[in-house]
Amino acid sequence: MAQHAVPETHVLAIASHVTSGHVGNKTATFCMQSLGCEVDAIHTVNYSNHVGYRRFKGRKTPAEEVAELWEGLKNARLDTFDMMLSGYCPSAPVVQQVGKIARELKSRSDARPGSFFWVLDPVMGDNGRLYVAEDTVPVYKSLLDDADLILPNQFEAELLSGVKIHDLATMKQAIARLHEAHKTPHVLITSIRLPPTAASTPTTTDEDLSTSATLSVIGSTATSDFKPRLFRVTVPAIPIFFSGTGDMFASLMVARLREAAQEADLLNTASWRSPDSVAGPDLPLAKAAEKVLASMQAVLKDTANHYDAAAKRIQEELGNGQHGGAGVKTGEETEAIRHLNLTRAAEVRVVRNSQALREPPDVGAFEAQAVEVEAEGDASR
Amino acid sequence: MAQHAVPETHVLAIASHVTSGHVGNKTATFCMQSLGCEVDAIHTVNYSNHVGYRRFKGRKTPAEEVAELWEGLKNARLDTFDMMLSGYCPSAPVVQQVGKIARELKSRSDARPGSFFWVLDPVMGDNGRLYVAEDTVPVYKSLLDDADLILPNQFEAELLSGVKIHDLATMKQAIARLHEAHKTPHVLITSIRLPPTAASTPTTTDEDLSTSATLSVIGSTATSDFKPRLFRVTVPAIPIFFSGTGDMFASLMVARLREAAQEADLLNTASWRSPDSVAGPDLPLAKAAEKVLASMQAVLKDTANHYDAAAKRIQEELGNGQHGGAGVKTGEETEAIRHLNLTRAAEVRVVRNSQALREPPDVGAFEAQAVEVEAEGDASR
Numbered sequence: 001m002a003q004h005a006v007p008e009t010h011v012l013a014i015a016s017h018v019t020s021g022h023v024g025n026k027t028a029t030f031c032m033q034s035l036g037c038e039v040d041a042i043h044t045v046n047y048s049n050h051v052g053y054r055r056f057k058g059r060k061t062p063a064e065e066v067a068e069l070w071e072g073l074k075n076a077r078l079d080t081f082d083m084m085l086s087g088y089c090p091s092a093p094v095v096q097q098v099g100k101i102a103r104e105l106k107s108r109s110d111a112r113p114g115s116f117f118w119v120l121d122p123v124m125g126d127n128g129r130l131y132v133a134e135d136t137v138p139v140y141k142s143l144l145d146d147a148d149l150i151l152p153n154q155f156e157a158e159l160l161s162g163v164k165i166h167d168l169a170t171m172k173q174a175i176a177r178l179h180e181a182h183k184t185p186h187v188l189i190t191s192i193r194l195p196p197t198a199a200s201t202p203t204t205t206d207e208d209l210s211t212s213a214t215l216s217v218i219g220s221t222a223t224s225d226f227k228p229r230l231f232r233v234t235v236p237a238i239p240i241f242f243s244g245t246g247d248m249f250a251s252l253m254v255a256r257l258r259e260a261a262q263e264a265d266l267l268n269t270a271s272w273r274s275p276d277s278v279a280g281p282d283l284p285l286a287k288a289a290e291k292v293l294a295s296m297q298a299v300l301k302d303t304a305n306h307y308d309a310a311a312k313r314i315q316e317e318l319g320n321g322q323h324g325g326a327g328v329k330t331g332e333e334t335e336a337i338r339h340l341n342l343t344r345a346a347e348v349r350v351v352r353n354s355q356a357l358r359e360p361p362d363v364g365a366f367e368a369q370a371v372e373v374e375a376e377g378d379a380s381r
Numbered sequence: 382m383a384q385h386a387v388p389e390t391h392v393l394a395i396a397s398h399v400t401s402g403h404v405g406n407k408t409a410t411f412c413m414q415s416l417g418c419e420v421d422a423i424h425t426v427n428y429s430n431h432v433g434y435r436r437f438k439g440r441k442t443p444a445e446e447v448a449e450l451w452e453g454l455k456n457a458r459l460d461t462f463d464m465m466l467s468g469y470c471p472s473a474p475v476v477q478q479v480g481k482i483a484r485e486l487k488s489r490s491d492a493r494p495g496s497f498f499w500v501l502d503p504v505m506g507d508n509g510r511l512y513v514a515e516d517t518v519p520v521y522k523s524l525l526d527d528a529d530l531i532l533p534n535q536f537e538a539e540l541l542s543g544v545k546i547h548d549l550a551t552m553k554q555a556i557a558r559l560h561e562a563h564k565t566p567h568v569l570i571t572s573i574r575l576p577p578t579a580a581s582t583p584t585t586t587d588e589d590l591s592t593s594a595t596l597s598v599i600g601s602t603a604t605s606d607f608k609p610r611l612f613r614v615t616v617p618a619i620p621i622f623f624s625g626t627g628d629m630f631a632s633l634m635v636a637r638l639r640e641a642a643q644e645a646d647l648l649n650t651a652s653w654r655s656p657d658s659v660a661g662p663d664l665p666l667a668k669a670a671e672k673v674l675a676s677m678q679a680v681l682k683d684t685a686n687h688y689d690a691a692a693k694r695i696q697e698e699l700g701n702g703q704h705g706g707a708g709v710k711t712g713e714e715t716e717a718i719r720h721l722n723l724t725r726a727a728e729v730r731v732v733r734n735s736q737a738l739r740e741p742p743d744v745g746a747f748e749a750q751a752v753e754v755e756a757e758g759d760a761s762r
Binding site: 004021034040055065344 | 384385389398400402410418420421423424427429430434437438439446451453456457718721725732733736
């Protein structure tokens with residue numbers, strides 16, 4: 001009856017909750033449960049919907065309340081987890097509290113290497129803009145020493161590594177810095193946007209990464225001397241802004257990495273690190289990313305189809321004044337309604353596409369590739 | 382890709398959230414999502430775990446916060462729902478607020494019959510004991526006029542109908558009272574326990590209902606003159622107390638009833654009520670209950686197997702003093718730990734058994750039966 005590729009996995013998920021739509025724990029919980037993980041969710045905010053709508057109501061969870069729920073789990077002997085996924089936190093004290101919980105779980109696993117794995121999504125900003133308070137950044141930096149896998153986007157990777165990323169060489173430099181300075185075993189950078197240059201070998205060119213037709217993720221598992229082993233997976237880009245894709249990616253990675261680590265017989269190895277003989281594209285991290293991106297591509301394609309149909313309908317209704325409410329709307333009101341309706345139409349259709357989560361279609365099209373970067377000296381040019 | 386028997390259904394789910402384990406919205410959200418429903422969850426409490434552990438921490442949601450989240454959904458035009466499922470509320474004001482939301486959604490559907498359907502699980506108590514404040518009971522009674530389907534257990538049905546249920550005739554009387562006095566279109570009574578008597582015809586005897594080997598649910602959809610049309614489904618009993626089975630039942634009923642109503646072409650009929658020509662066992666309510674109970678039986682059987690193994694292990698560990706923590710435990714401590722561990726082992730394994738939710742096995746074994754009750758005069762004896 002119970003047939004799952006992912007072994008039984010108990011995950012503590014700490015992120016936002018929204019009543020409507022798909023971001024944070026709302027998405028992450030369902031994605032991990034769909035792959036058979038038992039998910040215990042602590043919500044860092046409790047909002048009606050995500051803030052991209054520009055209108056929302058609800059409440060941030062105080063750090064004390066996160067601590068209290070953790071205390072409750074401990075009191076009831078429910079504090080045993082195989083993995084933890086931490087995402088958006090509304091304040092530096094909540095980030096600190098999340099770090100405290102992760103360290104407690106981590107320190108207990110010292111005697112049993114590999115028995116606990118922490119995936120940290122350091123949600124701070126995107127496209128050069130912070131969307132958390134500035135005092136959150138140093139707190140995230142202080143957590144890097146204990147995380148097993150971090151999932152920054154390009155901007156967050158710059159903030160955490162101190163390396164400005166403008167080509168593949170600096171990308172590699174940033175990842176190397178994170179491995180070396182913080183001993184972070186696994187790094188995977190999402191949402192990569194590099195300006196077109198010629199600073200790389202033909203295996204993966206910056207052009208590949210920056211065309212509007214494709215998007216890449218680049219990952220690495222540190223070798224025993226904390227050098228990077230890079231791989232990349234490139235996917236066709238969809239020209240719509242979907243919220244929650246980062247949470248979908250992170251949560252599916254949790255489940256698929258556990259599966260891949262089991263397949264590589266690494267579940268009893270600290271941080272599930274592969275022997276040095278394993279090349280970047282053969283890492284469990286790479287194998288997991290392939291499946292995750294195949295699933296996501298299917299979900300996003302279906303979402304995009306629905307979005308296009310909805311956008312057409314919304315445009316027509318607004319033209320006809322059929323957008324609910326009485327009387328003539330001002331231009332500003334019409335625009336606000338248009339934005340709300342389009343934002344809703346862009347909510348990822350993860351629930352109707354759960355089969356694509358369980359059985360990623362066309363995984364072969366998402367094969368991880370090696371990333372060759374010219375001599376280190378090129379990095380700073 | 383997206384293949385679901387249940388049509389696209391947007392559900393507002395208002396019930397409890399627990400970080401660990403499976404009760405309330407934690408279970409309900411996953412069950413409905415697994416069947417393809419889009420679920421928007423408002424949490425009435427936010428606890429570390431369910432109270433059956435006897436140790437928990439967390440916070441009840443004030444009624445004002447439930448109202449605020451609803452306001453947030455309205456402001457962002459996210460307040461359109463096909464169905465609503467309401468469960469546990471921690472106080473009378475929260476029940477009142479939930480009723481306010483349901484009535485608002487209901488009144489909007491007046492112009493489009495069948496476009497909104499409210500499933501009310503009037504969580505008040507069980508086995509003759511209230512576990513909510515007494516002032517909650519009249520508030521639930523006041524909601525009955527607007528609910529489309531109510532799912533009381535036997536004790537709650539007594540509280541709501543004012544009829545003491547001690548045999549099949551009084552069961553029918555209670556259901557008739559709910560149909561007549563409150564115009565509640567659909568009633569389904571769960572957890573039926575009747576003392577053995579001979580007050581029924583051979584079709585379904587009270588003995589069938591009360592043996593320790595089986596459990597029954599009895600449901601009815603009112604005819605056009607608000608008379609009951611009864612059916613029952615009997616399932617093998619599992620001698621373990623599982624928390625959250627009520628929430629699993631209610632949430633699966635939401636999805637399966639929508640599916641059955643679509644199959645019967647009732648989605649544009651007020652409250653999805655079948656024509657008078659349809660007999661009890663042929664009602665969409667009965668068809669839905671068959672699938673739901675088949676799914677649940679599979680999930681609970683797997684849970685029971687794991688529970689038995691865990692119970693054996695827990696017993697051995699306690700005997701050997703291997704239950705964590707230092708030093709010799711007092712009898713009281715040992716007993717508390719035993720209770721915590723057994724309660725955890727009884728958490729329903731709904732996530733690992735999601736296939737049984739999607740594809741209920743052996744539905745034929747759960748066929749709805751007619752319930753024939755002797756003349757009404759017998760009811761009061």
